[in-house]
Amino acid sequence: MIYLQLFWEFFKTGLFSVGGGLATLPFLYEMQARTGWFTVADLSNMIAVSESTPGPMGINMATFTGFTVAGIPGGIVAVAGEICPAFLIIIAIYRLLDRFKTNRYVQYALYGLRAASAALILVAGLRVAEAALLNVPAWTASGAFTDLFRPLAIALAVTVFLLYRRLGKHPLWYILASGLIGVLLKL
Template structure:
């Protein structure tokens, strides 16, 4: 029964999300927590792992959630549910691409959806940020996670002309996290 529930939940998420993995995040958060499948902190951990493993972000999250809840069958059902809507939609779009290409209605719809996708990604960033930076309230904002995030933002947004590779930033962040873990008072 949980496998069917995972499939239906992630199928719905995949069907109603425009804009890729990050736009799926608010729906994943809402559905996973509405079902009581895991806490916000557990989901943030899965998001972190999904970010650091190869493959599409939303597929990784769905796979990890499914595996946590129902092992390999759960992982397969959740992954299939997340991927199947996109696959079916792409088949339809490919079939009728020539007719859609110059349609003012389709062009207008896509123009209207772009700002919504940005808003959904921003909402997901705020939600995940609250869980990471302030799980116990505002006093947690003074610590390592905020400083690390701001430093990486500055490196990526303003120093890209220096050709600082994202892998170097990921490795540096991991090393700083390990050091912060050892230096944190018990």
């Protein structure tokens, strides 16, 4: 039965992909080759759509694949399979942490983990900035250093940064406004 199979395939994907949505990609390629449920072209289309719609990428990809294979129930079943392992593991970790949170060494480890966490989120932000604010392919093609920068995108990012720090306001408003500005300026 296709729903059970979908659930099982995405359960495995959710269980073995460590570290976020993009980590699920190799598993989806492997699933494509083994089951033939969708084509390689479907996969690249899926990555493009997942990147260009709201929602965590891993969930978008599971929805897309499940829906392509078996319609709306397929999408739901694939997402359920994908989130199941993380759901159970995080509850177990929460209970462990809650029991041992007063332990000195747990506190010491968390002291190091928090610093690492800030660094890794910054790295993820820098990777987005590289794609959004710089144009590395144009620079390597022309060799002209000025081709490296996307001035409009940089101006927009700096404006958002300053306004957000000064005014606060909900991030949603900045995202909506920036999307609109992107369309108007043809960023």
